[in-house]
Amino acid sequence: SASVSDDYSVQKTNDDATESKYAAVKLNYWYDNFIDHFAHGVHKRDPEISCGYWARVATVTSFAQQFIEMNNSKCQIINLGAGFDTLFWRLKENNFKVHRFIEIDFSSVTAKKIRHIRKPQRDPKLFSFFDGEPTESQHSDLHAGDYHLIGADLRQLAELEQKLNSTEIDYKLPTLVISECVLIYMSTESSSALLKFFSSKFNSIAFLNYEQVNTADKFGEVMLSNLKSRGIMLPGLSVCDNIETQKQRFVENGFEKVNAWTVMEIYRNHFNPEEVKRVEDIERLDEKELLTQLLEHYSFVYAFKGSSGNSDLSSIK
């Protein structure tokens, strides 16, 4: 239909995210010892785009680390639509451990990720970070002690639940769910059902969501038409296009406390100014207008239920 992208176009958005992250890592926007397993060949990005990715990755990483510290590692992380994300390895490299780290994406994406993880020729070996012997099933699922990669369509909750159970997830442990540019590709009916699924299955849950917002202006129009030309629609925007409506849907779907920011607010108020200067100097970004525009069109929501979350965003470490 005209308002929903085909699954293939949505899966391809992972290539774009991976290439953008790779390009930024190669310019030292942030450090990632593992991304070489998942990408090669730099596809140049504008400096504003790389700054935006830096803010996105730094924020997600910081929330994950704070969550693990707060729960003394007696917790779990579920990364929805994880694509080729390297968060598990970056955390583990810095001694941030959890009971279960579960990544979910379409089977076609997880099957490719498994092949990259198994690639023998690169160091450090990705499977050396798992605390259990890796076993594969259906070519799309990998189970390896603390790490689990499972193929599932997030719009199919019965399948999702069955797959989650196969990871020996503990529904009683505090759990952080991350979705980085994922819900926006689903209808709001599907994403609401997904939020409800998580808030009702777990006693203590936190949810970090990152995606486009405030698109009802000129800049937003250009963003959306660029995506559309690649066959990508953002049906999630129909209901959640501003900070208030973003918060609202988490409240409506079982979360007790909800905070939300544009990425610009986080960038301006919660990052270490020296880090911001370092990042802006990498490609001599002195004209800030475009960056500001870009960061005002993305948001983070941090919602939680039970005692697992922390409502304050003091600083991004």
Ligand code: SAM
């Ligand atoms: N989260 C990763 C990141 O930020 O680098 C990847 C982001 S990419 C823009 C969106 C990902 O969500 C893709 O890998 C896509 O396959 C996945 N995705 C979208 N809809 C999904 C669904 N219904 N079920 C499973 N995965 C989905």
